[in-house]
Amino acid sequence: MRVPLIAGNWKMYKTAAEAEAFVLAFLPLVSGVRGVEIVLAPPYPSIGAVALLVRGSGIGVASQNVHYADEGAFTGEVSIRMLQEAGATHCIIGHSERRQYFAESDDAVNRKVRATLAAGLTPILCVGETDPEREGGKTFDVVGRQLAGGTKEIPASMGSRVVVAYEPVWAIGTGKTATPAQAQEVHAFLRGRLKELWGGAADAVRILYGGSVKPDNIAALMANEDIDGALVGGASLSPGSFAKIVTFH
Numbered sequence: 001m002r003v004p005l006i007a008g009n010w011k012m013y014k015t016a017a018e019a020e021a022f023v024l025a026f027l028p029l030v031s032g033v034r035g036v037e038i039v040l041a042p043p044y045p046s047i048g049a050v051a052l053l054v055r056g057s058g059i060g061v062a063s064q065n066v067h068y069a070d071e072g073a074f075t076g077e078v079s080i081r082m083l084q085e086a087g088a089t090h091c092i093i094g095h096s097e098r099r100q101y102f103a104e105s106d107d108a109v110n111r112k113v114r115a116t117l118a119a120g121l122t123p124i125l126c127v128g129e130t131d132p133e134r135e136g137g138k139t140f141d142v143v144g145r146q147l148a149g150g151t152k153e154i155p156a157s158m159g160s161r162v163v164v165a166y167e168p169v170w171a172i173g174t175g176k177t178a179t180p181a182q183a184q185e186v187h188a189f190l191r192g193r194l195k196e197l198w199g200g201a202a203d204a205v206r207i208l209y210g211g212s213v214k215p216d217n218i219a220a221l222m223a224n225e226d227i228d229g230a231l232v233g234g235a236s237l238s239p240g241s242f243a244k245i246v247t248f249h
């Protein structure tokens, strides 16, 4: 049985003061929630403050990126140990905005996923096709390649700790959600690929859907066999709407 995971990716929104105000308003709204893992992904400068405020609540804290090296001369980058010390439990890796604007390759994504697993944090590996790729019938090629690239050299023994997020680029921030059937089709494909790679461990992998998830479409998405949670952007920025999403059932 997979425990649903719902993560809010705040992207480059919210100062530390705004992040703290969010958490203070959000905690009472979700204090009775059981059976779903909640994760907040603030920008780097707020990770420590958010982690302190959610301590003891069971809510996880994710970074939106990470560097794969232990330490070194990598100006502007942040290491896993720094994130761990600040209280991060998860790392979002290979988000389409990182691939598109910061030229992140499948190889870099793979290094980050492996380093995160080795350190004991949970990677949230993102995959997803663009609009022209979907229109050109290339969805499975693209997400299959990104999944294979991101999971390269990761043994089955670690496989169940990986979280995968399917985020069709055309659905991100556009209000154009994939239909539950479109999402389920890709999630089933991804789980099939993970089974070829890791066998039974693939049954424990949470596959999240991301792309214009809102309080009014979360339940229909979650009703599908292979949709195990959501990676929410815009609708995670308000405590009220994100609380409605995590209490979908």
Ligand code: 13P
Residues within 6 Å of the ligand: 009, 095, 167, 171, 172, 173, 174, 175, 210, 211, 212, 213, 231, 232, 233, 234, 235
């Ligand atoms: P939106 O929910 O704003 O479409 O963003 C999705 C996303 O990119 C989450 O990582």
